[in-house]
Amino acid sequence: MQLNKKFMTYWLLLLAASVQANDGIDRMTLADMRHALNSGTLSSEQLVQHYLDNIQANNHQGQNINALVTLNEHAIAQARKWDAQRAKNPTAKYPALAGIPFVVKDNFDTAGMVTSGGSFVLRSSVPSQDAFTIKTLIEGQAILLGKTNLSELAASFGWFGYSSFGGQTLNPKNTRRDASGSSSGSAAAVAAAFAPFALGSDTSGSIRAPASVTGTVGFRPSLGLISRSGIIPLSLTFDTAGVITGSVQDQAIVLDVIKGQDKSDSATLDLASEHIQFVQALNQSSLKGKVIGVVTNFKGANAEVDEVFQRAQETLGERGARVVSITLPKVFETLWSGVLGPVGESEFKPQFERYLATLNANQPRTLEGFLDLARKNQAHNGPHGMNPARLAGLERVLKTDSTDSPAYISILSRKIPQLRVQLLDIMKKNQVDSLLFATINCPASVVHGVADESYVCASADTYASSYIASATGFPEITVPAGTIKGNLPVGVSFLGGYGEDAKIVSFGYSFLGR
Secondary structure, eight states: OOHHHHHHHHHHHHHHHHHHHHHHHHHHHHHHHHHHHHHHHSSSSHHHHHHHHHHHHSSSSTOOHHHHHHEEETTTHHHHHHHHHHHTTTTTTOOTTOOOOOEEEEEEEEETOOOOOOGGGGTTOOOOOOHHHHHHHHHHTOOEEEEOSSSGGGTTTTTTTTTTTEEEETTEEEEEEEEOOHHHHHHHHOOOOOOOTEEEESSSSTTTHHHHHHTTTEOOOOTTOOOOOTBOOOOOTHHHHHESSHHHHHHHHHHHHSSOOOOTTTGGGOGGGOOOOHHOOTTTTTTTEEEEEEEETSSSSSSSOOOOHHHHHHHHTTTTTTEEEEEEGGGGGHIIIIIHHHHHHHHHHHHHHHHHHTOOOSOOSSSSHHHHHHHHHHHHOOOSSOOOOHHHHHHHHHTSSSSSSSSHHHHIIIHHHHHHHHHHHHHHHTOOOOEEEESSSSSSOTTHHHHHHHHTOOOOTTGGGGGGHHHTTOOOOEEEEEETTTEEEEEEEEOOHHHHHHHHHHHHHHHHHH
């Protein structure tokens, strides 16, 4: 009996130490991880195993977050390889993310791993090469841990974070709520400590909204800062890659690694990304003396969100900034119907078919062929049926005028440039350094099929403010600003002019303090 007591005491001490160590890794920043790896107090294998353990505990059991749809079976071996290299040459200077694991949205091509775009139709599509950003990270010795779920083909149509390939992703902060969309799994993975950072894509809010509702940091860069090569397109006029992290400092570290020109993506050739340095620009006092324009157009949908937004303005004052109220012209409230919607419907079919043409021989080559397979899956009630509204949306774009229509050409050649000029003129006239608004004006919505009468949202489109950065190509960062009833995070966004990415990220750093 005495032996059993001693054993139990010893076991409990070991368990407590293990929990403390695991909690310690979850609290580490990327800079902390790099220091620990370089000093030899932590191995890459330990890091990878820790996150795999977290995934095992809460992805398909426990909280059942369902953020990850595919794991890299070689991740541990790759970590061991990196550790062996480090052991042979411990004093060498290694890249900023060497030995650190990450996850990526399942619309980024990954060589040797399924890239489904969230579609059951593409469940066997295995690209032969990595997307440009994935290749950049792997060449920098970061370790791909797995692929994250998303709203199907990066468009939610009311079912945020649901796909016919992966099912429904839940919000780790409140599992009766979704993680918004479409980079739902990427945001949920970071919030649930399944990985220290995640890549996502953003067309009309798909990084920023999920980050906002999960209490993480999300950044949509100036169009062209980060390559889109090897990402399943939704609408290349607005598509961009981006990052979701637990802190702004981590965001800056990853952005410095993945930004840059890619000859396969002409948008990256228009921006002098080498002059945009994120870590170097971080300054806790960057808001001091600045003027921030508080956008009033999108308030009133949820009183608790409005209260958090008001407190955020008070925080700006505490950081030494001055706030001024700005009401944007009505055109900025209707950017979906006036810009993003019609452009997206015109672009999707030809751009998606160009992507399909790069896939291996047993995959569909046309949108019609893709839809034939989707309809068959729907009829036979596969493991997951496609969101009916998403399927209807694909049927609609099959018949939509393409990119040679006068309306489409007019939006690209006239309306979008006018919006950019108009917004910059407003900022200049009001002498503001950035605009501020609630990232989305309601909290995380209720998971499809779940009843929750506590959800309050009087907004016709909670993403409306997100369309500003999308339509103009300007940078926007969302940072956590507070939590409301139900443990629901609320984020606020800083938006700046084209190429002002480092400044906007530093504003987020000054606001958040990390």
